[in-house]
Amino acid sequence: MAIYLLCLSFFSVGLYGILRKRNIIKIIIGVIIAEYAVNLFFILIAYRIEGRAPIYSPNAEITNMVDALPQAVVLTSIVIGLATTVILIALAMRIFEKYGTFDITKIRDLRG
Amino acid sequence: MTTAVNIIPIFVIVPLAGAFMISIGGRKLKWLADFLGVLSTAGLFIAALFALKLVNEYHILVYSVGAWKPPIGIAMVLDGLTAFMLVTVNLVALMIAIYSVKYMEHFTSKWKFFTLFLLMLGGMNGVIVTGDIFNLFVFLEIAAIASFALVAFGVERHELEAAFKYALMSTLGSLFVLMGIALLYGFTSTLNMADIAAVLAQKGSSNIILLVSVLFVMGFGLKSALVPFHAWLPDAHPSAPAPISAMLSGVLIKSLGIYTIFRIFGNVIGVTPAIASILMVLGCISMVVGGFLAIGQWDLKRLYAYSSISQMGYIILGFGIGTPLSILGSLFHLFNHSVFKSLLFLGAGAVEYATGTRDMKKLGGLMKKMPVTGMTSIIGTMSISGVPPFAGFWSKLIIILAAVEAGQLWPAVWAIVASVLTLAAFLKAMKCTFWGDVRVGLEKIIEVPFLMKFSLITLALITSVGGLLLIPGIQNVFLNQAVGVMTESADYLIAVLQHI
Amino acid sequence: MSSKERQTGMSVIVRTTARLTVGFILLYGIYILSHGHVSPGGGFAGGVIIALSFINLMLAYGKDTALSKLPKAVTSFFENLGALILLSIALLGFTGGYFFLNFIAKGEPFHLFSAGTIPLLNLAISLKVGAGIFAIFVAFVLLKYEPEKNKKE
Numbered sequence: 001m002a003i004y005l006l007c008l009s010f011f012s013v014g015l016y017g018i019l020r021k022r023n024i025i026k027i028i029i030g031v032i033i034a035e036y037a038v039n040l041f042f043i044l045i046a047y048r049i050e051g052r053a054p055i056y057s058p059n060a061e062i063t064n065m066v067d068a069l070p071q072a073v074v075l076t077s078i079v080i081g082l083a084t085t086v087i088l089i090a091l092a093m094r095i096f097e098k099y100g101t102f103d104i105t106k107i108r109d110l111r112g
Numbered sequence: 113m114t115t116a117v118n119i120i121p122i123f124v125i126v127p128l129a130g131a132f133m134i135s136i137g138g139r140k141l142k143w144l145a146d147f148l149g150v151l152s153t154a155g156l157f158i159a160a161l162f163a164l165k166l167v168n169e170y171h172i173l174v175y176s177v178g179a180w181k182p183p184i185g186i187a188m189v190l191d192g193l194t195a196f197m198l199v200t201v202n203l204v205a206l207m208i209a210i211y212s213v214k215y216m217e218h219f220t221s222k223w224k225f226f227t228l229f230l231l232m233l234g235g236m237n238g239v240i241v242t243g244d245i246f247n248l249f250v251f252l253e254i255a256a257i258a259s260f261a262l263v264a265f266g267v268e269r270h271e272l273e274a275a276f277k278y279a280l281m282s283t284l285g286s287l288f289v290l291m292g293i294a295l296l297y298g299f300t301s302t303l304n305m306a307d308i309a310a311v312l313a314q315k316g317s318s319n320i321i322l323l324v325s326v327l328f329v330m331g332f333g334l335k336s337a338l339v340p341f342h343a344w345l346p347d348a349h350p351s352a353p354a355p356i357s358a359m360l361s362g363v364l365i366k367s368l369g370i371y372t373i374f375r376i377f378g379n380v381i382g383v384t385p386a387i388a389s390i391l392m393v394l395g396c397i398s399m400v401v402g403g404f405l406a407i408g409q410w411d412l413k414r415l416y417a418y419s420s421i422s423q424m425g426y427i428i429l430g431f432g433i434g435t436p437l438s439i440l441g442s443l444f445h446l447f448n449h450s451v452f453k454s455l456l457f458l459g460a461g462a463v464e465y466a467t468g469t470r471d472m473k474k475l476g477g478l479m480k481k482m483p484v485t486g487m488t489s490i491i492g493t494m495s496i497s498g499v500p501p502f503a504g505f506w507s508k509l510i511i512i513l514a515a516v517e518a519g520q521l522w523p524a525v526w527a528i529v530a531s532v533l534t535l536a537a538f539l540k541a542m543k544c545t546f547w548g549d550v551r552v553g554l555e556k557i558i559e560v561p562f563l564m565k566f567s568l569i570t571l572a573l574i575t576s577v578g579g580l581l582l583i584p585g586i587q588n589v590f591l592n593q594a595v596g597v598m599t600e601s602a603d604y605l606i607a608v609l610q611h612i
Numbered sequence: 613m614s615s616k617e618r619q620t621g622m623s624v625i626v627r628t629t630a631r632l633t634v635g636f637i638l639l640y641g642i643y644i645l646s647h648g649h650v651s652p653g654g655g656f657a658g659g660v661i662i663a664l665s666f667i668n669l670m671l672a673y674g675k676d677t678a679l680s681k682l683p684k685a686v687t688s689f690f691e692n693l694g695a696l697i698l699l700s701i702a703l704l705g706f707t708g709g710y711f712f713l714n715f716i717a718k719g720e721p722f723h724l725f726s727a728g729t730i731p732l733l734n735l736a737i738s739l740k741v742g743a744g745i746f747a748i749f750v751a752f753v754l755l756k757y758e759p760e761k762n763k764k765e
Contacts, residue, residue: 038290045298058722080253091276098269121711136692178712
């Protein structure tokens with residue numbers, strides 16, 4: 001149980017970074033941390049006690065394998081995370097080019 | 113069961129293939145982007161109409177990708193709600209593709225625009241068609257990431273800032289959704305939506321399901337811009353090029369936010385009274401706050417974007433009430449809003465195309481110079497503010513009647529208030545833009561080219577006669593099939609699991 | 613001149629090490645990719661490693677050398693080609709009646725030539741991922757900063 005709570009606090013660290021930091025790069029790092037926390041959580045859910053990695057091999061006897069589906073799913077989710085991170089970084093670079101700063105309190109032409 | 117079932121993956125294949133082909137050849141061959149863009153969206157619209165016919169014939173069709181039977185493999189499901197959404201999305205996409213051929217000419221690299229546009233369309237179609245909850249997440253992200261790039265397409269200060277804000281909020285929403293999916297998988301050990309519903313029905317309710325519901329309301333609420341989560345929408349939607357504003361406001365928030373809420377709460381998790389009242393409260397707040405904020409805007413597209421928040425409130429309110437009549441109204445309003453909001457955004461794009469500005473303080477008297485844009489925008493205005501006999505009136509009337517019938521008097525009152533607010537906001541927009549005398553400096557503008565007018569006129573015609581969809585014969589074909597999916601969710605489950 | 617040095621890349625040690633290892637990294641990527649269906653690995657991991665070999669080249673020798681080996685237009689073409697190959701293999705599944713059907717004979721498990729279409733799909737994915745990651749890196753490197761004067765004040 002404790003490990004799930006640790007994972008959730010990891011997610012909260014990312015959330016804190018997203019909501020509280022003023023530097024765009026730090027915000028992006030917050031997004032990455034939160035993403036990894038969710039991926040880790042998904043992997044942890046699939047764990048069985050004393051389980052082994054879900055690798056099917058010709059001469060090993062397969063006993064007590066952990067659930068393989070979340071591992072495939074998380075791989076996809078990591079790829080999506082890569083794409084999101086890349087587009088966020090590209091936007092951040094362009095923003096720096098236009099505004100000359102990474103501070104979001106100074107990037108406020110638009111008011112929501 | 114039949115060979116006709118093979119139509120289902122077409123909705124994902126065609127846009128993706130089109131996108132990559134444009135990306136390969138579009139840099140050299142200038143005509144390829146226009147040609148493939150319009151051709152594939154037209155083909156998709158025809159396929160969507162054919163899918164509607166199939167749904168009326170077979171009621172529900174299940175396709176197993178790679179011949180792996182569900183719940184092991186990925187299932188694609190075509191039922192009433194799917195067909196309804198497919199027709200809506202692809203109709204709007206076709207009109208916007210035709211419009212973009214001319215409009216995007218003053219941007220460089222039109223082929224990049226069409227690549228991203230088709231990727232986004234493929235993502236949306238995938239979200240609608242799939243029957244697997246993680247697959248839904250993947251398609252949702254494809255559509256969302258393509259839309260981030262499209263919002264930033266102009267690469268100017270405002271576009272970039274809006275796109276960054278949008279990307280951040282949307283990613284946060286996706287993370288909540290993914291966490292909800294992880295918890296749901298941990299509880300049910302399956303990712304197939306029908307199978308999840310079956311397991312949940314067997315296991316009974318649990319606190320985990322409550323947590324999952326809250327995560328999904330937060331995640332999909334962020335995607336569909338309900339009011340506490342709306343901050344990104346009024347920045348992102350006006351900043352994009354006009355066809356993309358129309359696409360985002362018209363169909364993207366609906367297929368990524370509203371449709372997923374409908375599908376997951378209606379067919380998978382089930383709507384508990386607590387969730388229903390949360391959705392109703394969110395809907396009411398969205399309607400009124402969106403309406404009030406819209407009145408104060410002086411940027412034409414920003415005003416439209418705020419009114420989108422308000423109209424999303426109606427749809428969620430109708431779903432929250434939960435009677436068949438209110439769901440009918442909600443779905444009908446979804447269709448109508450797709451049509452008239454994309455019409456209005458395209459109209460605003462036409463104004464910007466002709467005059468170079470969308471600040472209402474600098475516009476005025478455009479009716480004399482641009483009669484087609486003016487007339488179609490006014491039709492859109494009357495439809496969105498609920499003036500009979502336009503389509504928007506009927507859907508709002510049904511939602512309000514359903515609220516009264518279900519004993520929810522306050523939501524009905526708020527819906528009427530929001531309707532008045534919408535009327536006020538749009539009368540202001542029309543007065544400042546199209547009526548009155550021609551402003552100094554605007555004497556020389558001319559009407560937009562034919563292809564842009566074609567889209568505007570077609571969408572205006574659809575919203576004018578949209579009320580006809582309520583005539584019993586047509587209603588059975590188009591709307592009632594979708595309502596049936598929501599009200600008899602057990603059918604969905606049985607059909608997908610047995611997979612004839 | 614520091615600008616001239618930067619064009620030719622990093623120091624001799626780095627360049628020599630890069631020259632010696634880049635081939636092995638590429639080969640390892642191809643191994644991971646081609647054994648994706650019998651052991652851990654596959655198209656994504658293999659593609660990333662293949663891209664890393666080109667990125668190493670670029671870090672050590674500067675952007676011009678790497679881009680002469682693999683120009684930007686070619687990268688973009690390979691990326692789209694990967695996606696189209698994937699889609700057409702999936703479409704060929706319709707010959708057996710289903711989208712994404714594994715229509716080639718499966719062969720024996722744990723042999724290199726087995727598992728039907730999966731090695732081909734791995735190949736397509738590695739093209740897409742490898743070219744994509746290299747393209748992302750190139751785009752980040754080549755983006756020119758032209759800081760605008762702050763017009764706001």
